[in-house]
Amino acid sequence: MTANKKLLILPGDGIGPEVMREVRRVIDWLGRRRMVSFDVSDDHVGGSAIDTYGTPITDATMEKAKAADAILFGSVGGPKWDRLGFDLRPELAILRLRKELDLFANLRPAIVLDPLVEASTLKADVVRGLDLMIVRESTGGVYFGEPRGVEALPDGQKRGFDTESYTTGEIERVCRVGFELARNRHSRVCSVEKANVMQSGMFWRQTVTELREREFADVELTHMYADNCAMQLVRNPRQFDVIVTSNLFGDLLSDLASMLTGSLGMLPSATLGAVQPSGKRYALYEPIHGSAPDIAGKGVANPLGQLLSFAMLLRYSFRMEEDAGLIEKACVNVLKNGLRTADIMAPGSARVGTGVMGESILRELDKLAA
Structure with a gap:
């Protein structure tokens, strides 16, 4: 030994x-x-x-x-x-x-x-057989972005701020992990962001799309806003195979998904x-x-x-x-x-x-x- x-x-x-x-x-x-x-x-x-x-x-x-x-x-x-x-x-x-x-x-x-289907707060026919993977970027985004802090304003108020920031390389490397995992599952990736209201979300969507076209044309890619994804995880979680998303959204969505399991x-x-x-x-x-x-x-x-x-x-x-x-x-x-x-x-x-x-x-x- x-x-x-x-x-x-x-x-x-x-x-x-x-x-x-x-x-x-x-x-x-x-x-x-x-x-x-x-x-x-x-x-x-x-x-x-x-x-x-x-x-x-x-x-x-x-x-x-x-x-x-x-x-x-x-x-x-x-x-x-x-x-x-x-x-x-x-x-x-x-x-x-x-x-x-x-x-x-x-x-x-x-x-x-199978033994825990009834432990979920959702109906058994919604969660039975659920097997999804959330890939969360974990070294960038709003948890690490600069500038951040709390500052005094001229009118006596204070302002707290954090920065959501991603580079092309940071997005590509985590999405590669998602695509590679999907190839060994059901070849479906859903990329989640808020491209409708966030510049960083729009940039994320563009970067993931270009990566898929270059390197993972055999994997199906869809996009979803984070708030809709939260709703869909409760409504029909089995529609997902691999979800890939940012640090903040991954934190929230993975905790939500955990309760599907009980x-x-x-x-x-x-x-x-x-x-x-x-x-x-x-x-x-x-x-x-x-x-x-x-x-x-x-x-x-x-x-x-x-x-x-x-x-x-x-x-x-x-x-x-x-x-x-x-x-x-x-x-x-x-x-x-x-x-x-x-x-x-x-x-x-x-x-x-x-x-x-x-x-x-x-x-x-x-x-x-x-």
Whole structure:
């Protein structure tokens, strides 16, 4: 058994350490049953890093991230650190990781698993069989654009401002990811912006169209305004295959899409950088749920989003398709058996906590590997 894949684990705050604990148990299982081992290190980020180091993420942690083959991230933030102000937010940890590692393509799948059709707030016939991918640009746009700030005006008022800004290259590289993913799915991409009221949206639409004509003529491309896309995700989500969009709209639409599946706690994500000449690609994986401070420490959090993020890590960064599939199948089987955490409860199901859900996943993995 060799340990040649460097994995950095950053549990973070709130329920992050609780759900990450279940991933560590699966990592141990892979070592025992699949003879797979990783060179694992961990560190503090977010609020826990502020408490430990005085900053949301240290330079030393960033060096660990750069040396890793993949990063598994939990969640950050909580009311404990709100009083520290804008420049010392726990969320700066994830923003710095995305920016310095140039993690520009955030992949957020929204899949409705058969056992959870009834967990969605939408009608079963609307969401059954849903399998869409949202590709969100994650290092540009209004979250990083300049100028930004708050300024005093001559009349005594103040003005807060942020800038939505994209270059041709920033748009093309994230849309290439979307087109390439679509080629392995149903060859349909919907590009989402606000070209009707935003110059940056018009520029996005033009750039995506030209890219498709040059490099992806075999993939169908449609365009949609962001507000209409939000409506269509609720009205008829199965019309979509791959959605590619900006940082802000991707943030909003992927959270909306998550509720089609029944719970934020179910959904994983991957954020990818460019493939380097060495073949290495920086990548960070995280569930899209937050730190959920209201339930932190109670042992009731849903660990499936974190476990499925680890499965994405195995697939995209380590090319361990079979092992990723085992974890995903184990999650589905546990749900079929009627076990639920509080966020995905349904009539007739058995309510369990974080640890029992994790233990049940391990039992299913044992059966699948037998």
